[in-house]
Amino acid sequence: MKTAERELLLSEVNEVLIQRDENVTISFVITIVTGIMLILFLFLPKIYLSNNIYKNSIQIEKLYKDYLSLQDENKILKLKIAQLKYKNGVTH
Numbered sequence: 234m235k236t237a238e239r240e241l242l243l244s245e246v247n248e249v250l251i252q253r254d255e256n257v258t259i260s261f262v263i264t265i266v267t268g269i270m271l272i273l274f275l276f277l278p279k280i281y282l283s284n285n286i287y288k289n290s291i292q293i294e295k296l297y298k299d300y301l302s303l304q305d306e307n308k309i310l311k312l313k314i315a316q317l318k319y320k321n322g323v324t325h
């Protein structure tokens with residue numbers, strides 16, 4: 234290719250690129266921003282709810298473990314009370 238042809242080709246490509254940049258109007262930007270806001274409006278509540286469900290399930294699991302350990306401790310204390318009652322009943 235000759236240099237003149239290359240320069241002509243480059244100038245035509247530059248013109249196309251400049252025209253493409255001029256096509257970005259305010260209404261196009263508003264449409265894009267509106268679309269992004271709509272997507273965020275639709276998906277942020279789902280993300281928020283999913284995070285809250287996860288956090289609550291962790292709290293529930295912790296409380297359930299505490300409940301089970303307290304039940305076991307209650308059984309042990311009842312056995313100790315029964316042993317003390319038997320011991321006191323036998324000695325008196």
